[in-house]
Amino acid sequence: MEGWLAVQDKKKQVLDAAIRCFARKGFNATSIQEIADELGMAKGSIYFYFKSKDDLLISVLEDYGEMIFDHMRELPAEAGRSPKEKLALQFERQFRFIRDHLDFMRMLLREPLTGLHPRIREMMIRLRARSQLWCASHILAIYGKPVEAYLSDAVALISGLGGQYFEALLFEGRDFDEGRLSRFLTRRLDDLVTGMIESEDKPILPPMDLARLRTIVGVTREVDGEETMLLQKVFDLITASGSEREDAVQSDLIAALSAIEEEIAKPAAEQRFLLRAMLALLRQHMPEHGLESLNQLELKLVLNS
Structure with missing residues (x-):
């Protein structure tokens, strides 16, 4: 057991060093030798833990994906909050996480990672499906049956709205109050969803296939x-x-x-x-x-x- 823990600890050290190097120079410009130098270890030692630089990047992305979604989970202390309050609090934690990892997040958005390895593309598809499920479950919890016809459009709109603020944070150096911004976005979601429902416009996007998204993500089922x-x-x-x-x-x-x-x-x-x-x-x-x-x-x- 101690040997396994030691291997996991060393593997985490390699991941952390790779994250620092990728954040500074980008994935394409970083060599395995530079990661080894960052750790003060032999280049060959890294291949004991990761088969290639692509394999290392995949592990880094999986690690960051889990960290992001950890910040999007409901905390025990939030159990009694309304669905709208829970969404605002989880938005706030997302923005705070991105602010704390700006250099690495910039690297992810600037480099064409999806073309590097088929597994990276698969993982990006899985992360996108997971994010859509997260948005959909919150929107359904807040607005219930009246929003079902517009669920795909509501997810697209709130994702796009949030994405613009993420980009302002990453590329323009905007300094947001995460709590205020999250509450603002939640109120704007109200405007968007109630506007769609009241207008009775025909939805633009087809109905969201939640079962397919769950299959992509690999979960048994979500709270509907x-x-x-x-x-x-x-x-x-x-x-x-x-x-x-x-x-x-x-x-x-x-x-x-x-x-x-x-x-x-x-x-x-x-x-x-x-x-x-x-x-x-x-x-x-x-x-x-x-x-x-x-x-x-x-x-x-x-x-x-």
Whole structure:
């Protein structure tokens, strides 16, 4: 075990050195020898961990992709926030991550990486699909069924809007307040989506194939819009009736809702027991007028699990 950890640690050191070199000179202008010199190790040693410079770049991109999406995940402390607040907070973390890694991000945008290796192109396609799923799940959670017809256009619009601010940050040196910018973008999403829905214009892009995107990304399934809306409705009912129960019980119920949200995205075989246990806990304390919403949520989750 210690030997494996030592190999992983050294591999991470090589990745970090490559990131620094690529950020300074670009991928094409950086040699394996320069990365070895950055580490103070023999050039041949790098080939023990990576077969080629392309292989090294692929690992660097995968590493950065995971770091970016780590900043786009919901934090436990955000479980009780509205879908719109969660989106703004995750936007804020994205912008902060890019600001903290400006040199490397500039290199990624300036160099034609997709033509270097077939695996790099595949990875870029996977990252794009993952980003589209992330946008789509947030938009569905905020606006529900009325936005379904416009989902592809809404994802394209918010991606393009955010992309222009990313470029201003990267290439123009703009210094944004990430929190203010994220809230501004979330409000503009409101303008775009409500405008499309109210106009009843025919969508430009075809319906988004979420199942295909999930296949590309390699996930079992995502929390869909209806599930998210029902979870939010049950959360609102629980919090609204919170004064009727002890604080400890209220905390347990909110934790149960958060656990359900996490379990939904797991493979079906792993979901069933915990989902039923959390739903049973909620049922014990749900006010009478909220049972219909809880029943709808339970039916949907059980059928999909």
